[in-house]
Amino acid sequence: MIADPFVQLRLLDLQAVDTALAQLAHRRRNLPELAVIADCDQRAAGVRSQLVDAETTLADLAADQRRMEADVDTVRSRARKDQQRMAASGVPAKEISSLEHEVASLARRQGTLEDELLELMETRETAESEVADLKGRLEAVAGERAIAATARDEVFEELDDAEKKRHADRDRLVGTLPSDLVALYDRVRESSGGVGAAMLRQRRCEGCRLELAGSELSEVRAAKPDQVLRCENCRRILVRSHESGL
Incomplete structure (x- = not known):
């Protein structure tokens, strides 16, 4: 899948909103x-x-x-x-x-x-x-x-108000993202404990906290900026940034 690097970065904003919603739901239950x-x-x-x-x-x-x-x-x-x-x-x-x-x-x-x-x-x-x-x-x-x-x-x-705001934020973000990318993100998130996209920071996937090495790291370095990557370990969408350490 291909997506503009800046679009991929907005996946992290979407993930932040979904994480906040999950935290609100957890607080409601507990x-x-x-x-x-x-x-x-x-x-x-x-x-x-x-x-x-x-x-x-x-x-x-x-x-x-x-x-x-x-x-x-x-x-x-x-x-x-x-x-x-x-x-x-x-x-x-x-x-x-x-x-x-x-x-x-x-x-x-x-x-x-x-x-x-x-x-x-x-x-x-x-x-x-x-x-x-x-x-x-x-x-x-x-x-x-x-x-x-x-x-x-x-x-x-209070939680109702916070969730309403977060859902509005999510709707706005989803409206700026390609539908196929959002669909992939949602599928991964549902199967990966609520985390569909993770930043690659200093060659470490922040989803599974494992560092990329060997052929996996080489593949990431060789990938085009607009290529949507997946972590080989946790299969989450791997988002690159200036902090990736590549």
């Missing part, structure tokens, strides 16, 4: 805020799972408390009726004795239920504290994520 957000999401998922379990436990305890309170109310109501029956006139002595025995039994049952209810209420209070703590932790993680997301969005906006 923002510290992205790691923070991912960590927050992971922690939030763990806390939410714990919160579901804690709220389920709390709901079960609340149901148990309602059931136990209903049992206590039932025992109290039964004891009250027995006491009212005992206080009524004309109740046989034998029935009064039976009622007294039942009232005593109900009192013991009520005492047991009230002790269990108190213990259950204490357990429920602990469960409520755990739920409140988990909700607080979830809120804190959400706040941390929101701060990171805001910072991410600000950087993304």
